[in-house]
Amino acid sequence: DIQMTQSPSSLSASVGDRVTITCRANQSISSYLNWYQQKPGKAPKFLIYAASNLQSGVPSRFSGSESGTDFTLTISSLQPEDFATYYCQQSYNTPLTFGGGTKVEIK
């Protein structure tokens, strides 16, 4: 199975801050990397596919990038509605696997 490691597991930030979350795969997954946002008690929401492509309707302050087996989710200016847990997920092969999540909390 492909292991996905996210860091940090949690972070505290203020509204307006730039936030970066990292996800590392333990083998090459090309660009088969997706990002999701999950708020407490809710289902995940799909944000980004193929490492850097924004899903329709997702605010442009969200962006994704990749470098080898390292992937990054960036929120350019954190908004109140962005406080949530973020998960990366590889779609390179089955079993489909997720990172452990990064909880973004209010500072």
Add this chain to the structure above:
Amino acid sequence: QVQLVQSGAEVKKPGASVKVSCKASGYSFTSYYMHWLRQAPGQGLEWMGIINPSGGRTGYSQKFLGRVTMTRDTSSSTVYMELNRLTSEDTAVYYCARAGTRDGYNFFDHWGQGTLVTVSS
């Protein structure tokens, strides 16, 4: 709009089975595969398997092989996930999620609201 509506919460005893449903609307049911995932309390997301609503073909995570069965009913646009021989470690929120695809990339583009399954004696 795409909607996935799941069945309600369940409480089961160890050793029992549970069957969760997911009714799709707002799109062509047989044109998109459907995944099942779960999330234990306070934990991350775990993929269980996938079903093709068109022909019913399935693919399961090795972890659940022999214990999970995914089926579909095209007449009601509903997919089902049955999990057998439940233990306390199966206590989780179970999600169905539609398999989106674009440019050869796959993702979970729409999710059900989740179904809490509690396994307790």
